[in-house]
Amino acid sequence: MSKQERVLTGDRITGKLHLGHYVGSLKNRLLLQEQYETYILLADVQALTTHFENPKIISDNLRNVALDYLSVGLHPEKSTMFVQSMIPEIAELTVYYSMFVTVNTLRHNPTIKTEAKQRGYKDMYYGFLGYPVSQAADITFCKATLVPVGDDQIPHIEQTRKIVRRFNDLYAPVLVEPEAIVGDRLEGLDGGNKMSKSMGNAIFLDSSRDEVTAQIKRAKTDPNRIHKHDPGNPDICPIYDYHSAFRPEGCDEIRQSCRAGTIGCSDCKGLAIRAINELLEPIRERRAIYSGRPKDIDEIMIEGTRKARRVAGETMTEVREAMGINYF
Numbered sequence: 153m154s155k156q157e158r159v160l161t162g163d164r165i166t167g168k169l170h171l172g173h174y175v176g177s178l179k180n181r182l183l184l185q186e187q188y189e190t191y192i193l194l195a196d197v198q199a200l201t202t203h204f205e206n207p208k209i210i211s212d213n214l215r216n217v218a219l220d221y222l223s224v225g226l227h228p229e230k231s232t233m234f235v236q237s238m239i240p241e242i243a244e245l246t247v248y249y250s251m252f253v254t255v256n257t258l259r260h261n262p263t264i265k266t267e268a269k270q271r272g273y274k275d276m277y278y279g280f281l282g283y284p285v286s287q288a289a290d291i292t293f294c295k296a297t298l299v300p301v302g303d304d305q306i307p308h309i310e311q312t313r314k315i316v317r318r319f320n321d322l323y324a325p326v327l328v329e330p331e332a333i334v335g336d337r338l339e340g341l342d343g344g345n346k347m348s349k350s351m352g353n354a355i356f357l358d359s360s361r362d363e364v365t366a367q368i369k370r371a372k373t374d375p376n377r378i379h380k381h382d383p384g385n386p387d388i389c390p391i392y393d394y395h396s397a398f399r400p401e402g403c404d405e406i407r408q409s410c411r412a413g414t415i416g417c418s419d420c421k422g423l424a425i426r427a428i429n430e431l432l433e434p435i436r437e438r439r440a441i442y443s444g445r446p447k448d449i450d451e452i453m454i455e456g457t458r459k460a461r462r463v464a465g466e467t468m469t470e471v472r473e474a475m476g477i478n479y480f
């Protein structure tokens with residue numbers, strides 16, 4: 153990997169960010185921004201694919217997500233944060249790519265299938281069905297090679313790679329194939345589902361110490377474990393997942409004591425609470441600083457969007473030339 157490589161990643165602006173985002177993607181972004189030119193997309197257009205009837209959720213959350221980024225330690229000088237709808241080149245690329253992606257390919261995309269089922273879609277909206285094409289435009293407008301994402305995004309990165317190969321074969325080798333850097337998946341507090349904004353099972357990054365404590369205390373554990381000394385099954389317990397994610401050094405011991413019934417759920421939860429609060433403490437400190445500076449947050453997004461547009465313009469010139477649609 154060379155220094156010139158670019159990282160692109162982002163989040164749908166459908167709510168505040170949670171620990172699942174941290175484990176799946178933010179953690180890798182923090183490492184990658186130290187080495188690579190990083191672009192972070194505030195995906196308001198992709199949020200519209202499921203929230204077009206309620207766009208206020210998006211406008212209400214744009215600054216929350218930007219604040220989450222800064223609080224977690226993404227640095228504006230290392231990571232360019234920009235707003236998807238303000239880069240018209242992304243919409244333009246989406247249209248061109250959509251000429252050579254078939255409806256059946258999109259219908260068979262496993263993540264599209266799962267999400268359509270979760271949302272109860274009988275028929276799929278054109279924009280929703282096509283969001284992997286729009287995501288290919290997000291990734292390729294800046295010729296990103298590395299995309300830190302959660303495992304649900306793997307089919308979309310594969311779709312992007314196919315689009316890149318097809319475009320380059322059809323026209324000229326202008327686009328670059330990206331590679332997914334896949335983070336771990338974090339279980340939700342309900343046990344059995346991934347932690348997700350829309351499932352009501354998330355610990356948000358802006359939670360206070362008391363909120364974390366209360367949420368973990370209420371969280372599901374192994375339902376077959378009734379008495380303190382019953383042997384438990386860590387593989388079906390979300391709290392064990394939090395041990396693996398947030399205190400990996402102690403998780404083998406927890407695993408054994410849970411199986412042997414020598415640690416009770418309440419003590420086990422106590423250790424998880426402490427580890428999560430330790431992770432969140434510096435995030436809370438940065439949040440306290442940035443939340444008093446809303447104008448600076450807007451300025452960071454405006455500047456980031458300006459920079460992303462410059463890059464998008466450069467790619468667009470090459471794309472139009474390759475396709476022979478640069479007439480005048």
Ligand code: ATP
Pocket residue numbers: 162163164165166172173175176177300301302303304305335336337338339340346347348349350351
């Ligand atoms: P929504 O419910 O609106 O789809 P979400 O909580 O699933 O929201 P996204 O914005 O869809 O979040 O996901 C942003 C990124 O975070 C993606 O790379 C996704 O894979 C990752 N991610 C989200 N939730 C988790 C999780 N529980 N574990 C690991 N990665 C996750």
Ligand code: MG
Pocket residue numbers: none
């Ligand atoms: Mg999602």
